Amino acid sequence: MAASLKEQLDDLLAKLNPGGVFGIDIGSHSIKVCEVSGSPGKFRVDKFGTFVLSEAAIIEDQFQKPSEIVEGILEAMKRAGIKSKVACIGLHGPSTMTKRLNVPEGTKEEIEDHIMWEAEQYITFGADESQIGFHIIGENEGGGKDALVAAARTDLIESFSNILNDAKINPKIIDLNVLALSNIFEEVYADDLEKYSQGTILIDYGAQSLKIVVYKRNGPIFTKELPIGGSLVTEEIQRQMGVSYEEAEDLKVTTDENGNLPQEILNIFNAQVDQAVAEIRKNINFYVTQGSSEKVDFCFVTGGASLAPGLIDKLSASTGLEVQRLDTFSTIKVDERKADGGLEQLAAVSSVVIGLAMRKVN
Numbered sequence: 001m002a003a004s005l006k007e008q009l010d011d012l013l014a015k016l017n018p019g020g021v022f023g024i025d026i027g028s029h030s031i032k033v034c035e036v037s038g039s040p041g042k043f044r045v046d047k048f049g050t051f052v053l054s055e056a057a058i059i060e061d062q063f064q065k066p067s068e069i070v071e072g073i074l075e076a077m078k079r080a081g082i083k084s085k086v087a088c089i090g091l092h093g094p095s096t097m098t099k100r101l102n103v104p105e106g107t108k109e110e111i112e113d114h115i116m117w118e119a120e121q122y123i124t125f126g127a128d129e130s131q132i133g134f135h136i137i138g139e140n141e142g143g144g145k146d147a148l149v150a151a152a153r154t155d156l157i158e159s160f161s162n163i164l165n166d167a168k169i170n171p172k173i174i175d176l177n178v179l180a181l182s183n184i185f186e187e188v189y190a191d192d193l194e195k196y197s198q199g200t201i202l203i204d205y206g207a208q209s210l211k212i213v214v215y216k217r218n219g220p221i222f223t224k225e226l227p228i229g230g231s232l233v234t235e236e237i238q239r240q241m242g243v244s245y246e247e248a249e250d251l252k253v254t255t256d257e258n259g260n261l262p263q264e265i266l267n268i269f270n271a272q273v274d275q276a277v278a279e280i281r282k283n284i285n286f287y288v289t290q291g292s293s294e295k296v297d298f299c300f301v302t303g304g305a306s307l308a309p310g311l312i313d314k315l316s317a318s319t320g321l322e323v324q325r326l327d328t329f330s331t332i333k334v335d336e337r338k339a340d341g342g343l344e345q346l347a348a349v350s351s352v353v354i355g356l357a358m359r360k361v362n
């Protein structure tokens with residue numbers, strides 16, 4: 001029997017949008033939504049939208065202003081032109097974790113049993129109150145397999161689900177932002193992955209947190225979130241100059257005709273960047289020390305706060321790593337008209353949500 005029109009349409013939509021999902025990244029500074037089409041090696045960002053949240057709408061992983069967040073998601077979708085209601089959502093914060101485990105050979109069920117059996121030891125926020133997923137990365141050199149385990153506390157998942165429920169969106173895939181970061185990195189640098197797989201640090205420097213992924217042996221081996229972000233600069237501008245949150249956010253990105261920031265703003269940026277670099281260095285010290293068995297050589301940075309002046313040079317001087325921006329649009333296509341603030345700005349704020357949008361429904 002011939003396929004019905006609806007089936008044909010669904011089939012076509014699935015081809016255009018392989019995961020059948022759009023990505024939602026609920027950041028503390030702004031919500032991002034994105035829909036991609038294509039397949040590995042030839043992705044295109046078809047739809048992208050943002051909504052900038054008001055001050056303190058989200059603090060850590062708590063939704064302080066839930067109705068604003070629901071409206072923000074719907075408004076960002078409207079701006080993007082996203083009609084789909086099926087999403088891949090990225091979680092983050094202290095109620096999430098990842099762990100690379102060496103597991104014995106076995107069936108999927110046996111491996112799952114093994115991971116669950118050990119879960120209590122490595123899920124610090126309580127294995128019983130968590131949802132746990134895993135994915136096999138490959139063979140382990142020392143025998144067995146390498147598995148990447150991801151976990152999130154059930155109450156965190158519920159708070160995201162409630163928000164999405166109110167926005168009438170079905171969160172078909174629940175992911176972690178750090179894994180979306182690793183996902184976009186693998187896609188953008190697919191041709192050089194063998195080199196970067198020797199050891200690369202990925203950094204997403206957002207408004208309230210700085211996410212670190214140590215990528216080695218074909219996947220993340222360590223992930224961490226530090227409670228520092230670009231909002232520290234905003235707060236300092238507010239404090240020193242006696243302006244509102246919105247005015248301070250504006251001052252951060254308003255340059256003169258030569259593209260320079262005023263000296264007093266630059267001074268605030270410099271102090272915060274120095275502090276962030278010192279914190280990063282402290283947390284990755286083990287991986288950048290000469291002679292370390294887990295040595296890494298490369299570093300890619302993204303996230304809005306990574307656009308802070310001087311960050312790349314200071315980070316590279318402090319760590320000795322070859323540091324560069326995660327250049328999302330070197331491989332992924334996008335219509336430049338979507339980038340009001342330029343492609344570099346768009347790449348910085350959109351990399352995580354593109355990584356989410358590329359996920360496939362299994």
Ligand SMILES: Nc1ncnc2c1ncn2[C@@H]1O[C@H](COP(=O)(O)OP(=O)(O)OP(=O)(O)O)[C@@H](O)[C@H]1O
Pocket residue numbers: 026027028029030031205206207208209210229230231234249252253303304305306307308309345348349
């Ligand atoms: N050109 C720029 N220079 C410096 N800082 C910038 C620039 N553009 C944006 N920022 C800062 O980047 C931050 C927003 O980045 P991003 O969108 O990655 O954060 P988020 O995802 O909302 O936050 P988080 O991931 O921490 O929850 C804000 O602090 C903003 O002021």
Ligand SMILES: [Mg+2]
Pocket residue numbers: 025027028206207303352
């Ligand atoms: Mg973010």
